[in-house]
Amino acid sequence: MASRQAVTRWLLEGDASIRWQVMRHLTHEPAEVVAAERTRVASEGWGAQLPGLQPPEGHWGDDTRHGWMTSTDALQVLKDLGTDPASEKARTAIGLVEDRITWFMLDGQPPFFDGETEACINGRILAAGAYFGASCDRLLRPIIYRPEQLPPPSTQNLEQCGWHSLTAPSANMPPCARAASASVAPISNA
Numbered sequence: 001m002a003s004r005q006a007v008t009r010w011l012l013e014g015d016a017s018i019r020w021q022v023m024r025h026l027t028h029e030p031a032e033v034v035a036a037e038r039t040r041v042a043s044e045g046w047g048a049q050l051p052g053l054q055p056p057e058g059h060w061g062d063d064t065r066h067g068w069m070t071s072t073d074a075l076q077v078l079k080d081l082g083t084d085p086a087s088e089k090a091r092t093a094i095g096l097v098e099d100r101i102t103w104f105m106l107d108g109q110p111p112f113f114d115g116e117t118e119a120c121i122n123g124r125i126l127a128a129g130a131y132f133g134a135s136c137d138r139l140l141r142p143i144i145y146r147p148e149q150l151p152p153p154s155t156q157n158l159e160q161c162g163w164h165s166l167t168a169p170s171a172n173m174p175p176c177a178r179a180a181s182a183s184v185a186p187i188s189n190a
Helices: 004-012 014-024 031-042 046-052 065-080 089-099 118-131 135-142 152-166 174-183
Strands: none
Touching: 004 014, 014 031, 014 046, 014 065, 031 046, 031 089, 031 174, 046 065, 046 089, 065 089
């Protein structure tokens, strides 16, 4: 069996997205050294290749039916690799997603970072949006507002419709869900 040192050396010969994590977690390099290595992710190796696979339509993969899923996966991978969200390649990729991807199953609405109706998908979209600095305000509303802060009709709708009533509204959602997610009030600092 290979020694820990041999495995660590082997990992350090790999992609920049592996090296910075090895430096951080296994060899415990100083933060400046780790940060310098991490900046390389967007310009070389896997972190540079994945944005290059995104077509001008914004989707990674099939842009007619399931491109939203492969795009969600691609954003997760870019985040996990440690791609600098401020890098030119990341900003270009996120711009294409923001400008071009909508939810086909919701009649082309809403935009990608507004989310859809499934909490598991919306969680992944929120994670990517938070990491890359995309606006996910529609998805954040049910997280930052407590049910008692929703106007009375929305509170009733929440009880009738469950968690789906707090997702981003769409034409295909039941009326109670559209009403609940569209009429939230801001949190008071009082």
